[in-house]
Amino acid sequence: MPLVELTDKGLYCPAGDFYVDPWRPVPRAVITHGHADHARPGSGLYFAEASGIPILRQRLGADLKAHPLAYGESLALGRARVSLHPAGHILGSAQVRIEVDGEVWVITGDFKRDEDPTCAAFEPVTCDTLITEATFALPIYRWPDIDVVAADIFRWWQANAEQGRASVLFCYALGKAQRVLAALMTHTQQRVLLHGAAVPLTNIYRKAGVAMLPTEPALEAEVEKKFAGELIIAPPGANGTAWMKRFGDCGTGFCSGWMLLRGNRRRRGYDRGFVMSDHADWPALIQTIEESQARQVLATHGRSDILVRYLTERGMRAAELRTEFGDEDLAAEA
């Protein structure tokens, strides 16, 4: 019997009677990270890495019943031993390792292997079966160095400032916004304005000790009505809304892995697209699969069809797992 099976409520471990990132309410949920497609309301008890708990409380309700775990800490649930390991995706993001009678499965959740000072770095975990995300599973996807992208963002901001314009940078409010704020620190000490949706999450990162540029809610700065030269970080959903009007003639940018493709950059109608993803690119996916030494790979998210065919042709056991996980950048835009 498989250690983890796909049910209508989500990924279920029968030996431990718990779910991982369920999409319906369940008694016991192990959560990889706080993005909306992975952490949903209504479950009885949430197991998550300790630094991710405040994020869950912020998004799902302050009265949420949570059981914090440290990375590497082992917990017995039924006949299963469960532990969480850094996934490098956002603050508190984890891979879930499940061991039953000597057999090991690892669920990566969303992960990346690029440098990111806002969360613990990805650690490879060996296993028999790897359930991996495959959002960007095509060899066209190779992320540029984050320092190069941060320098681009900074130059764009300065160029707008020279023309007396504000710069509105759209990025997902949880994870991406904070990563940008941290990456810009090598270039400036200047204060950045935040859309309301990004304020509480940024505060949680600060409390967790993540170093970022100083920030202020855009709402409070509005009293003076002067936005020329400012950088404003906002979720993609704010684009085109009345909220944008206050900034007048401003430059707009979008931070996402999808911005690697020229067609996406042109179609979305932002002035600039910055290639920055919190998901694994193709080389990172392949490296992770190899390092896991897994005998079987199950792929979820995005281009799992490509990954499965590629691995199968190379003689691996691989299959798709049709979960309801998606990509936060796309979800935020829809």
Added chain:
Amino acid sequence: MQAFTDLFVSLDSTTATNAKVAALRHYLEQAPAGDAAWAIYIVSGRRAKRLAGRPLLKDALQTLTGYPEWMVLDAYATVGDFAETASLLTEEVRATDARGDQHSLAYWMEQEILPLADLDEEAKKQKLMDWWQRLPQLSAFLVTKLITGGLRVGVSQTLVARAVAELADLPRDVITHRLMGEWQPGAGWFAELIDPDITADLSSRPYPFYLASPLEHEPAELGAREQWLAEWKWDGIRAQLVKRGGEISLWSRGEELMTERFPEVIAAAASLDDCVLDGELLAWKDQVLPFAELQRRIGRKTVGKKLLADVPVRLLVYDCLEHAGSDLRSQPMQARRDTAEQLTDGADERIGTSPLLTAQSWEALAEAREGSRERGVEGLMLKAADSPYLTGRKKGAWWKWKVEPLTVDAVMIYAQAGSGRRATLFTDYTFAVWTEQDGERSLVPIAKAYSGLTDAEINKLNRWIRANTIERFGPVRSVSAEQVFELAFEGINASTRHKSGVALRFPRIARWRTDMQPEDANTLGQVQDLLQLYGNT
């Protein structure tokens, strides 16, 4: 190549027209004349012939990366552009020291890219693999783009003319004229382009066309009937016949040379004086034939005997812009029209003048206009008798008073598969018009339309859609904003449900405007003008 790559990045990373003009002008100032000429050639969308086909590119890409064919094709389906796919997939075999290339754009075009034509397939493949490894990603993309056809960077002919005019400090009209027609890029050509001596006009080039605007009010508001010339509005191909020093050429509005496509018109022009005539090409057998017939003649460089006999073409002249070397454009319409009539009087029947309507009052004209459909025309043209020949879409001198009052030229942005028998075909399309805010243009969806194309057109459009998909959302594909369609519709209403703020009633495709660039499509402002006039609120 690096400087041109930087120009490409500047043009591609902004939608603001002013920023694009500034970037292009900056490049033209710095670049050697030869490079400047090639840059203009490339960014204005002109293309050399295709030097390598898709199979060769795919083969080179597989050899270099070792990825299976299905993966290369899947990557292509995701990216939507083969050159970009190649530049991305080769990133892992790219030399780590791949840096800005030292050679000039002119060197690349003249010494590397165009000479590919003389190489066999294997040698071409080796060249491609070498470039992909040696050039940085963006330059690799650009070079591949230039080999496979053209490069679209959202730069219109108008924008190029603006940048050059600023640089040369010459009127934009002069530059537009000099940019028209066929030319070979080179240092000498660029020097001529920015030559301050504007009397030197040694070409067969046509004048910039003047375009009529739709009449959006009662014709009586134009003033007295006798101040206006009225003609039928023909549904054909707008053309200028240029005859200078006995040399004859025929030009489309899209600045395409059509001389070889309409030999009967060229033959008929042999008896004319030197002149430049503005008129409409029509399929004609005793009377005008439907546009669909004329379409059989479009897109063919040369025509066979059978097609010539089946679909004979006639030029109906309505203006004379030049006679015996002198520019008549500042003369009144009535005088130019008289000259046109004298010139064509007694010419071969393949060249005639578009008759004037003699109806004495606006009411009588309106009545005549009701008969447009039976005549196979689209309505009436009204031209101010005392107006000079203007340029572009300037309003005021020429009005089109169509029977079908409401049409809009829009750009296709999405395509969706039909259902049932047509599930494998993209038959439902979404169209958009331009909206401008703070000097920045973007497309806003205006209507969906399902019908109006012939099966042959649908097949052709489907091939284009498959090759130009940007992204898939289930059954819907976004396509690059390149194809313009004339949409006809029965009415227009304000709508809060649509982002554009308007809803069109019974929109359908009137025509695939292959003669139009996406930049030429209508603006939301123009559509809102229609709403003001015809909307029932």
